Amino acid sequence: MSNNALDRLINxxxxxxxxxxxxxxESVSNDIKTQGQQELNTSLPPSDTKATPEEMPTSHESETSLSQDQKPKLSPDTFETVRNTIRIESEVDESLRQLCHEERITKETWLEAAYLYLCEKPEELAQVIQLAQERLSQRKAIADYKRAKTMQERFL
Incomplete structure (x- = not known):
């Protein structure tokens, strides 16, 4: 029976x-490209003009925003993203998710903004790195404990 079914699948x-x-x-694709570029140009504010306070998003961190001269210029032609998967402690993830939901931002953009902000503040960056190193050693200790527990369960 299985040979018969195999023969039927093969044949x-x-x-x-x-x-x-x-x-x-080519002319249609060029028309679409130029139309898309025109839409991008009209939707993005000119890079040499500064946004008025009405255009600026309201946020709790407006006092700690990057200076206008130091803000990275995002252009559609050079903007590239990299997909990463990160592991975050569940409590931190839930609190960050809630914050991002309230502020209507994504975790990725929050992480980018936090990094750019800390690059301008070396003292705070050093404190964050110190905290990150402590958390890394805690995670390693937890991983070692879990590994030892699993090995003990296998051999006993």
């Missing part, structure tokens, strides 16, 4: 499908 013919024609004429 099964795939349906014939006509090849797709995905080629778009």
């Amino acid at each position: 099964k013919q795939k349906p014939k499908v006509p090849p797709r024609n995905d080629v778009v004429s």
Whole structure:
């Protein structure tokens, strides 16, 4: 029976499908590109003008924002992102998620902004690095404990 089913699977013919024609004429694609670029230009404020207070987002951290001269310039042509997966303590994750939800930002943009802010403040950056090193050693100790516990359960 299994040989018969295997033979049927091997000999099964795939349906014939006509090849797709995905080629778009060059003039249409150029029109779409220029239209998209025009929409981007109209939606983004000019980089040499500064935003008025009405345009600035209201936030609890407005006093600690980056200076206008030090703000990174984001342009659609050079903007690249990298996908990362990070492990965060569940309580910290929940509190950060709540903060980001209230402020209507993402964890990624919060992390970027915090890093850029700390780069301007070397003393605070040193404190954060010290705290991060302490948390890393705690995590390593917990991982060692869990590993030893698992090994003990396997051998006993």
